[in-house]
Amino acid sequence: EPEVTQTPSHQVTQMGQEVILRCVPISNHLYFYWYRQILGQKVEFLVSFYNNEISEKSEIFDDQFSVERPDGSNFTLKIRSTKLEDSAMYFCASSVRDSPRTDTQYFGPGTRLTVL
Amino acid sequence: GQQLNQSPQSMFIQEGEDVSMNCTSSSIFNTWLWYKQEPGEGPVLLIALYKAGELTSNGRLTAQFGITRKDSFLNISASIPSDVGIYFCAGQLESGTYKYIFGTGTRLKVLA
Numbered sequence: 001e002p003e004v005t006q007t008p009s010h011q012v013t014q015m016g017q018e019v020i021l022r023c024v025p026i027s028n029h030l031y032f033y034w035y036r037q038i039l040g041q042k043v044e045f046l047v048s049f050y051n052n053e054i055s056e057k058s059e060i061f062d063d064q065f066s067v068e069r070p071d072g073s074n075f076t077l078k079i080r081s082t083k084l085e086d087s088a089m090y091f092c093a094s095s096v097r098d099s100p101r102t103d104t105q106y107f108g109p110g111t112r113l114t115v116l
Numbered sequence: 117g118q119q120l121n122q123s124p125q126s127m128f129i130q131e132g133e134d135v136s137m138n139c140t141s142s143s144i145f146n147t148w149l150w151y152k153q154e155p156g157e158g159p160v161l162l163i164a165l166y167k168a169g170e171l172t173s174n175g176r177l178t179a180q181f182g183i184t185r186k187d188s189f190l191n192i193s194a195s196i197p198s199d200v201g202i203y204f205c206a207g208q209l210e211s212g213t214y215k216y217i218f219g220t221g222t223r224l225k226v227l228a
Contacts, residue, residue, distance in 0.1 A: 004158075031214070033216075035216070035218075042218045042220050042221060043159065043204065043206075043216075044218070045215040048214055055214070056213060056214065056215055058215070091158050091159070097214070103208065104149070104161065105161075105216060106161060107151070107159045107160070107161075109157050110157065110158045
């Protein structure tokens with residue numbers, strides 16, 4: 001069964017450093033998303049991406065964040081200058097969106113980001 | 117922002133018991149989904165609901181999209197130890213946004 005994959009599974013970085021989190025969405029999916037989950041809290045939407053453009057973003061997704069689809073298979077989230085509060089699990093998701101009413105998003109296993 | 121309230125927050129049940137949890141909001145949703153998350157993993161889709169009143173089953177799991185489109189419930193029948201995890205509801209608002217809003221989660225523990 002096709003899956004969303006994410007690398008690395010765990011990333012440790014120093015505050016102020018740049019990190020890139022990588023995702024390979026399900027191959028026939030066209031809509032891509034990033035969510036984050038701070039430890040013990042609910043999952044929060046960050047950004048959605050379609051046709052090489054951001055479709056929607058939350059207030060969390062500020063100028064420190066960017067997304068890119070550098071080739072036909074990868075979808076990346078970059079955090080330019082990490083802060084302690086960026087420590088969280090980051091989940092990538094993808095969907096095929098057959099119609100406006102059937103957008104079922106499938107989630108990857110997540111990358112745990114720890115900012116020291 | 118929009119809020120999805122899930123209850124109960126946590127449940128401890130005996131193996132074989134049935135479980136019921138629900139999700140409510142003051143906003144109207146177009147889609148309700150139920151996910152299960154185990155420690156250190158991503159949410160795994162259990163059931164997706166697309167129409168008000170829709171009742172859908174997936175094995176021992178049954179979920180319904182409330183008639184008012186502001187709530188949903190998930191039932192698990194005859195629970196087993198591997199049902200342990202955190203169950204999240206998620207929804208897409210009527211307003212046309214595709215982002216998912218997640219509930220606060222129900223932590224389920226099953227005692228053998």
